[in-house]
Amino acid sequence: MLELPVVVIGAGPQGLAAAAHMLERGLTPLVLETGGGPGTTVAQWSHVRTFSPWPELVDAAAGRILLPTGWAAPESGYPTGGEWITEYLTPLAQALGPHVRYRTRVTGVSRRGHDRVLSAGRDSAPFVVHVIDRDGRESTLTAQAVVDASGTWMQPNPAGADGLPALGEREGAAAGVVTYTPPTPQSTTSWADQHIVVVGSGHSAMTAVIELAAVARERPATRVTWALRRGAIGDTFGGGASDALPQRGALGTAAHAAVDAGLVTMITGFRTERIDVVDRRATLLAEDGRALEPADHIVVLTGFRPDLSFLSEMRLELDPVLQAPLKLAPAIDPNVHSCGSVPPHGATELAHPEEPGLFVVGMKSYGRAPTFLALTGYEQVRSVAAELAGDHDAARQVELVLPETGVCSGAGLADAPDASDQGGCCGPAPVAT
Template sequence: MSELPVVVIGAGPQGLAAAAHLVERDVSVIVVERGRGPASAVSEWGHVRLFSAWPELTDAAARRLLESTGWSAPVSGYPTGAEWVRDYLAPLAGVMGERIRYGATVTGVARQGRDKVVDAGRRSQPFVVHTVDGEGGESRFLARAVIDASGTWGLPNPAGADGFPAIGETAAVDLISYRIPAEISELAGSHVVVVGAGHSATHAVLRLSELARRSPGTRVTWLLRRGSAANVFGGGAGDELTERAALGSRARKVIDDGVVDLVTGFRVAEFRQRDDGLTVIAEDGREVTAVGHVFALTGFRPDTGMLRELRIDLDPTLEAVAGIASDIDPNIHSCGSVPATGARELAQPEAGFFIVGAKSYGRAPTFLALTGYEQVRSVVAHLTGDVVAAARSELTLPATGVCGGSGDFDDNAAGCCVAPAVLQIGARPVSAP
């Protein structure tokens, strides 16, 4: 199978980085991307500014590849998603050229001629990557190895507190959004609800608070499942990601100023459509009424349907790669306390198949771009037989001093990473990093 390419699923930050490492090691690679351009998921939240600075958003092999074309790496500042694509990801995709197949959605990955049950000759068979294009045309790619960097963007969590859509949530789809809003002017004068405790929810609340300040009659209500808001407002000086710390500080101010109503311990059970708008009902019976729109920003989960004919090992709680689950558990770790994970931890029962990037973390919200770049560096080294490089750790993360854990989910107890006197940051980054 050595003459077959490695197939990378997804032309996002980690997928393109994996391709760069493969090209640098002179390995044939095909990148399959369902979007019509590179980093299509990032482009969908292009209006959001990242809290990671430029040096934390580019991969070493990708930089070397780009610099050979005369490109210079941005050295300072915090880009928006659109700027990340424009100034780094799109140029990197350009270097990849025809190695990237756009408009191709992966529908399945399997071993050639072997379904999940068959043992005989399994390891000697190449992988088959099944795809479909926008017109329904089907294709197959044979691969010596497959790196799944497809992310979790396509499968947001519902507003329902038990992990399933709340009663009436599906029926109210026109009044509920699952992404950070880009255009909010049409919501002026209405009652807007945000559900979620992470950075995406915080970012949405801050955008909506600006609308509330300039448009009288606009109400913003922020619903937290947790019993305390301690994890929302930030780690202050303990967080070396200064933009993230600032996000929490700004959130505290809009609450203190009365611009946003904060409701804790509110676990959504039902949406009812009434003449005056949506009514959001909690499990304990509390109601938030006359709601014009809801932003449910409660995280993402991996879609593993396309992997159903492969033998993979996922953690039953996080739906993360089993080998890294204990190291990334958000009940224990913040994104700054997650150790480096590489080919050894990411290995699957299906030899030659790896899940990397945000998808490898499953439902855990502790992922940063730097951790993904370290993953793909190690995985590609492993696939090319460089055992020493695969085992080596080259990851250095900024200390956060904060935690996304759920230690205070039901009460006001301190969380998992810092002393009770220090406020903690929320659970999920604004973006893929």
């Protein structure tokens, strides 16, 4: 088993950092990436600036691997997603060389000779990872351990208020009227003089609103509607100047200014039930019977959820609400957690007791919880690499120092009828009942 590689799923920031830590520990990582290069999902928001400054976006082990190549760590500033890729993730992937394999999609993870039901000898059986390569050929890889850092970006939540796609939503997506990614500057410019509806209350939604408001300022015929599920505006705009992450605070301030200036119309308590598409225009209808004016584009930014389909043969220990590891979930559940740092956590909290050697890390480890920071993931993979290398003491000596508001949603309970009563980003945590 020790001669087998550790398969890491995903060549994003946490996946590549995991590989760097494993190499330092004498393990052999094999990073499998569906896309054609590192940070494939980051590239989809390449124009968006990060909340975290450069020093918090570079993993320590990754920096040590990059140092002999002549790479110099950026010392300050807040990069865009594209800059994060070109100035850090790409050089790191190049330094990792043959340990990273692109255009390889993982379709299943199991134990050799064991389905989900068979228990005898399970702990000692190596992992079997089913993949499809760039040529469409199926094959299997054998691994001593599996670290899933595939993220959640490819699993956006739907517009439907009940967690399922609204009636007609898939039709709208197929017609290109409904999209689930923040619009780029190019797309926002092409949407001038049209009606755009943004659904969602998080940071991605605020980013979209700000971009579209800039177009509306230049082209007054452009109409922007911002539909929130929550019953009141409450703390939608976050902590502003008091946010420990200045870039995030500035985002909320700018979104608030766009609404105050009349560039954006905010609709509260709008829980989407149906999307009717006629002649490439879409009308959103709420559960209470309200309907928005027909829109040329609907941007759905309601968060993400983990793809657990390829782990269906694994015995995962997940929280039934968040779909996050059971030991981690209480600290990040927005139903009971408000402001404050995520408590230090690593291999112990991320483990699945019936599947030793399997870890879900990064944004995917948060399940459906919001607001994950790179620092959290880097400490996770450091701990996991130590655990896999047998250094259990180092794995449990977890240190994690985050900005004070580093885990809260910034929007309280986004689906609550009146989120202003739910504690919010900087109020006391609501009482669990």
